[in-house]
Amino acid sequence: MSKKNYAGIPDKYARLDDAKVVLIPVPYDGTSTWGKGADKGPDAFLEASENMELFDIETRTEVYKKGVYLAPPVTENSSPEKMVEAVHKTVKNYIKQEKFVTIFGGEHSISIGTIRAFNESFEDLTVVQIDAHADLRPEYEGTTCNHACAVHEASKKTNLIQVGIRSMDISELDHMDENQVYWAHDLYEDWMDDAIGQMTPNVFITIDLDAFDPSIMPSTGTPEPGGIFWYETLEFLKLMFKKKNVVGFDIVELNPNENEKSSDFLAAKLYYKMLSYKFRYLNRNEEDEDDE
Numbered sequence: 001m002s003k004k005n006y007a008g009i010p011d012k013y014a015r016l017d018d019a020k021v022v023l024i025p026v027p028y029d030g031t032s033t034w035g036k037g038a039d040k041g042p043d044a045f046l047e048a049s050e051n052m053e054l055f056d057i058e059t060r061t062e063v064y065k066k067g068v069y070l071a072p073p074v075t076e077n078s079s080p081e082k083m084v085e086a087v088h089k090t091v092k093n094y095i096k097q098e099k100f101v102t103i104f105g106g107e108h109s110i111s112i113g114t115i116r117a118f119n120e121s122f123e124d125l126t127v128v129q130i131d132a133h134a135d136l137r138p139e140y141e142g143t144t145c146n147h148a149c150a151v152h153e154a155s156k157k158t159n160l161i162q163v164g165i166r167s168m169d170i171s172e173l174d175h176m177d178e179n180q181v182y183w184a185h186d187l188y189e190d191w192m193d194d195a196i197g198q199m200t201p202n203v204f205i206t207i208d209l210d211a212f213d214p215s216i217m218p219s220t221g222t223p224e225p226g227g228i229f230w231y232e233t234l235e236f237l238k239l240m241f242k243k244k245n246v247v248g249f250d251i252v253e254l255n256p257n258e259n260e261k262s263s264d265f266l267a268a269k270l271y272y273k274m275l276s277y278k279f280r281y282l283n284r285n286e287e288d289e290d291d292e
Contacts, residue, residue, distance in 0.1 A: 006070040007049040007272075019067030021275060022099040024090060026074045026106040028083050031146040038107040038221055041254035041267075042073065045104055048261070048268035056276040063276045069099070080109060080145035087113030095121045095248070100278065104271065105252035107221065108135060108150040111206045114250050115154050118204045122247050126159040126199040127151065128240065130233070131208040132184070132224040134168035136175040151206070159200050163236070164211040164228050184226050192236050196243055203240055205249040205274075209267060219263035221255045230266070234273060241277035249274055 005014035006023055013019070025042035054064050071094065076086035087103070091114050094101045103114050108131075119125050129135070135150035144152070154160045155175050162176075166184035180198055182191050210220040213227035240246055254267045 004046070004050075004070070006046065006068045007052060007054060007064060007268075009054070009064045009068060013064055013067050014069060015067070016069040016097075019069035020100055020279075021066060021068040022071055022094040022097075022101050023068055024071045024074060024087075024094070024101065024103045026083075026087055026103060026110040028074070028077055028106040028110055030077055030083065031080055031107060031109050031141065031143065031148075036221070037255040038105060038253055040256050041106060041252075042104050044256035044264040045251075045254055045267045045271070046070075048264040049272070052265070052268050052272060054272075056272065058273075059276045059280040061276055061280055063272065063279050066275075066279050068275070074110075080143045084109070084113040084116075084145045088117045089113075091117035091248075092121065101248045102271070102275075103248075103250035104267075105250065105254075108147040108206075108208050108252045109145055110252060111150045111250055112145055112153060114248075115151070115158065115204060115206065118248055119154075119158050122202045122204075124159070124200045124202060125247070126161060126203045126244075127154045128161050128163065128195075128199070128203055128205045129154070129208075130163045130205070130211045130228075130236075132164060132166050132210040132227060133208065133222070134162065134165050134172045134176060135208075136172040137169065138175070150208075158204075159198070161195055161198055163195065166226050167222075167224050184228065187228070187232075192239055195236075196239055199240070199244055201245050203244040203246050205237070205240065205246060207249065207251045207270070208253045209251065209263070210253055212266070217263050217266055219255050219257045219260050220253045233270075237274060238277050238281075241274075242281045246278060
């Protein structure tokens with residue numbers, strides 16, 4: 001079976017040597033504790049991407065022409081620790097090749113290795129976590145590489161900002177800087193500017209799709225009521241790409257449902273939107289000040 005390209009793009013835009021973007025699928029679901037199926041997320045995301053229009057109306061761009069290389073998936077699943085090591089090694093390898101590295105999971109535990117690789121590669125890193133859950137436990141179910149521990153290491157070693165949180169264990173308060181938490185129930189008018197002001201120049205974004213309200217993203221492992229919506233999320237993302245150097249991102253926790261395709265398509269559009277913003281605002285200092 002021949003290898004497919006991301007979104008069915010022509011081969012000339014899909015070669016590693018020429019591509020500015022690398023997309024790494026990580027179909028891992030080894031530690032999820034309720035809704036299983038995140039290991040099927042990358043395939044569902046890629047299938048939806050093949051059925052997506054590739055002209056972004058808002059930015060008036062076709063960002064796929066920057067080149068998107070679909071890397072072989074990271075399939076290590078013998079243990080959570082070995083998966084994290086494999087993701088870390090793979091991500092760091094492509095960062096060293098000066099690619100804009102993106103990752104699609106899989107459950108949120110894949111972000112441990114991803115964030116570690118970016119933190120080792122970029123100085124003074126801010127991690128922006130958009131998520132329903134705090135994911136700050138030092139250990140869960142006998143491992144530090146559980147999905148419930150996804151940003152614990154980041155909370156100790158990076159500048160962590162959390163957005164959309166609405167579910168957590170009380171023990172996680174010990175590892176949380178509430179001055180840099182934007183609770184889902186308390187997102188006020190100017191919160192985006194406040195959050196941007198807390199970020200260092202280099203930013204990595206990790207998006208757990210359960211951050212979205214389940215009315216628009218039902219197909220995720222642990223849907224939580226009261227989530228964020230599409231356009232407010234895009235507004236925040238656009239601000240980050242305009243004002244900061246977003247060095248990479250991951251998207252996790254798509255748990256596809258054969259009878260509900262809108263979630264797959266949301267994930268596909270979200271990924272493409274983020275690429276569109278990245279390259280639209282890559283030379284943001286040269287942009288007109290009134291460019292919204």
